[in-house]
Amino acid sequence: MxxxxxxxxxxxxxxxxxxxxxxxxxxxxxxxxxxxxxxxxxxxxxxxxxxxxxxxxxxxxxxxxxxxxxxxxxxxxxxxxxxxxxxxxxxxxxxxxxxxxxxxxxxxxxxxxxxxxxxxxxxxxxxxxxxxxxxxxxxxxxxxxxxWHYLLRGGKPEVLSEEAQKGLIGEIEVLKLLIAALGARPALSAWTGPSGAPKDFELRSDCIEVKARRGASQPFVRITSEHQLADVPERRLWLGVLAVDKVQPPHGRTLTEHVDEVTDLLERTEPSAIMDWDLHLADAGYDALHDYTHWRWIVSTPEFHAVTDGFPRIAAPVPLGVAGVTYALALSACTPFRTDWEEVRAGLAEEDEG
Missing domain, CATH: 3.30.1460 (Yope Regulator; Chain: A,)
Known part of the structure; x- marks a missing residue:
């Protein structure tokens, strides 16, 4: 003893x-x-x-x-x-x-x-x-x-709104792809959305902005800042779009179930990364002690677009005196720039080797 x-x-x-x-x-x-x-x-x-x-x-x-x-x-x-x-x-x-x-x-x-x-x-x-x-x-x-970092310090006072749940689920779906491609720690280090960064994921050679939308809504996504689709020097920029729709039980999964899926994956494969995972969730406003059983969601496979020259966007720098630009982006106008995850992943693999 x-x-x-x-x-x-x-x-x-x-x-x-x-x-x-x-x-x-x-x-x-x-x-x-x-x-x-x-x-x-x-x-x-x-x-x-x-x-x-x-x-x-x-x-x-x-x-x-x-x-x-x-x-x-x-x-x-x-x-x-x-x-x-x-x-x-x-x-x-x-x-x-x-x-x-x-x-x-x-x-x-x-x-x-x-x-x-x-x-x-x-x-x-x-x-x-x-x-x-x-x-x-x-x-x-x-x-x-x-x-258990929420246990004795207290968490967020309210559950996430439906829009915030959809956004977080969308980012988690892309995070899972990055974990599979790069490993847990690099993927979590790249996840900058919860901290308020202009892009949801920022890697050494790539940035990814993620947008979750209702599948039955008009084919638009909402861009909430002139910086979200702005070029980043020496990095490729991708726009990932998912349909996240609310459904009735027993269909779909709750936000908690989406979170638990990644937690279980990390516990099996890389438990040392759970700290980063929990801190990112805390920054996103997610508290495991809250009840999310009233909302169930189905999620589509992410669709990716290469944000390059000619892509329809309002990007920084904007005219002097203009700030906080918000606009609707028609997905039909993005069709010529459509690509798939394999092309995105191929570049990430090269980056990881470098």
Whole structure:
């Protein structure tokens, strides 16, 4: 079992010392509820209990010196380089090297969130237990913790509007194509739409703007800025168009199901990319705690257009004094520039090799 390093304190009496002593005394008086896995651990010092003798990896329920409950994963060695860790308001996630060896711990700083924190801990352990090696277990545990970034910090106050859901689903469909072509990390790095960038995807040699429309609507897409279809020096520009239509159950899928599909893919193939995925979703306004069961969508295969000389558009720079240009683009006028994903992907493959 690991051992925590003990900190020394000065015995010189002072008002600050007495205040600190009262705070420590108050913490020691806090009683851990009996129906939690931390029940019976001693408050006021580091105390631990192995989660399960049958667990594949060394998980411990723990109480930290400041009386905070925690989940600990004991490791044989620290990963090199050390991965990024979530930074959450009410959680502390850190590596620490103790006399008994290195650990990763997740500490709850707000005891009012104890019940929810237990759910998080069990979910993190369940993800880690699927791993065949300790490095993979650590990677899965960290990735699952990132998925809980809304847990103690709070998410968006409202569900996404129908238009926002359609737009996000459209971008996710193109993201899946990019993941298949380039891998998860490069594809997610290229996904700039949620951060408010002019183009939805920006790669080294290519940019892609995505538009979702109703299949039964007039054959137009709405361009909301003069920058969306503006040329980018030394990059090809593509316009991807999808039909995203609302349907009645049991047809179609919810936004949550579209999100879960990519999450499941990343968990199987590249769990370390889940952090980037979750942060992009957060930037897009998606909160996994919201209920999207009232909307179901069917999605068409994306159609692509090469935005080159002669393409119908209003692009920057516009005349002085003109800004915020919004216009409807007739898809019939884009027909001469129509291409397919294979042509787009071929250029991306060359870029990836370079």
């Amino acid at each position: 690991f051992r925590a390093a003990q900190s020394s304190t000065s015995s010189t009496p002072s008002a600050c010392a007495r205040c600190s002593a009262r705070k420590r005394s108050k913490r020691r008086r806090w009683v851990i509820p009996s129906d939690t896995p931390w029940s019976g651990l001693e408050v006021g010092k580091t105390d631990t209990r192995r989660v399960s003798a049958s667990a594949r990896w060394n998980w411990f329920w723990a109480v930290m010196p400041r009386a905070d409950v925690a989940l600990v994963l004991q490791l044989n060695e620290l990963p090199k380089p050390a991965p990024d860790l979530p930074k959450l308001r009410n959680l502390e996630i850190r590596f620490q090297t103790l006399p008994g060896g290195p650990i990763l711990y997740i500490r709850l700083k707000d005891s009012a969130q104890l019940e929810l924190f237990e759910t998080l801990c069990r979910d993190v352990m369940a993800a880690g237990e699927l791993a065949e090696t300790e490095p993979e277990a650590l990677e899965r545990a960290i990735g699952r913790t990132f998925r």
